[in-house]
Amino acid sequence: MNRITRIAMGAAGAAALLTAPVPAFAAATGADTATATVTTCKYALQAGLATYACADVTGDSVVIYGRIGLAGPPDGPVSWQTLYTNLSAEVVGGNSLGSVSGSTAFHSTGVRVDGFTATVPCGSTVRATFSVQGSGPFGTRPVVEVPVTC
Numbered sequence: 001m002n003r004i005t006r007i008a009m010g011a012a013g014a015a016a017l018l019t020a021p022v023p024a025f026a027a028a029t030g031a032d033t034a035t036a037t038v039t040t041c042k043y044a045l046q047a048g049l050a051t052y053a054c055a056d057v058t059g060d061s062v063v064i065y066g067r068i069g070l071a072g073p074p075d076g077p078v079s080w081q082t083l084y085t086n087l088s089a090e091v092v093g094g095n096s097l098g099s100v101s102g103s104t105a106f107h108s109t110g111v112r113v114d115g116f117t118a119t120v121p122c123g124s125t126v127r128a129t130f131s132v133q134g135s136g137p138f139g140t141r142p143v144v145e146v147p148v149t150c
Helices: 003-019 030-034
Strands: 038-046 049-058 061-070 081-091 096-106 111-119 125-133 143-147
Touching: 038 125, 038 143, 049 081, 049 125, 049 143, 061 081, 061 096, 061 125, 081 111, 096 111, 111 125
Parallel strands: none
Antiparallel strands: 038 049, 049 061, 061 111, 081 096, 081 125, 125 143
């Protein structure tokens, strides 16, 4: 067998291996995808910081939380700040799911502000709002809307 024939046979063998189905990489079943968590966050600039209203949806369960971080590289040293936060959520066109207010110490690393978990009817849309007040300008609150598709 000459060199060109061996190269052609090797290439054909490699192509056959690459196109063969591999059970370990099979697509997820419907049951696996139904319990997958979908995370959605919406960004806004508040008090000179990057703020996010977030919702994790798993089936009909929704976890509401906020995140705070630096909006960009600091111009100089970052001092500790006490931030006053409010996190609230509602079913669009329906009832309030709750509200959490408090103070959060912030320096230069990201902070998660825990909210609450709620069970929401399938087919609903949840709206969460996160407000942060600190030493910087107030800014726009992030508002996230997520469908609960179950």
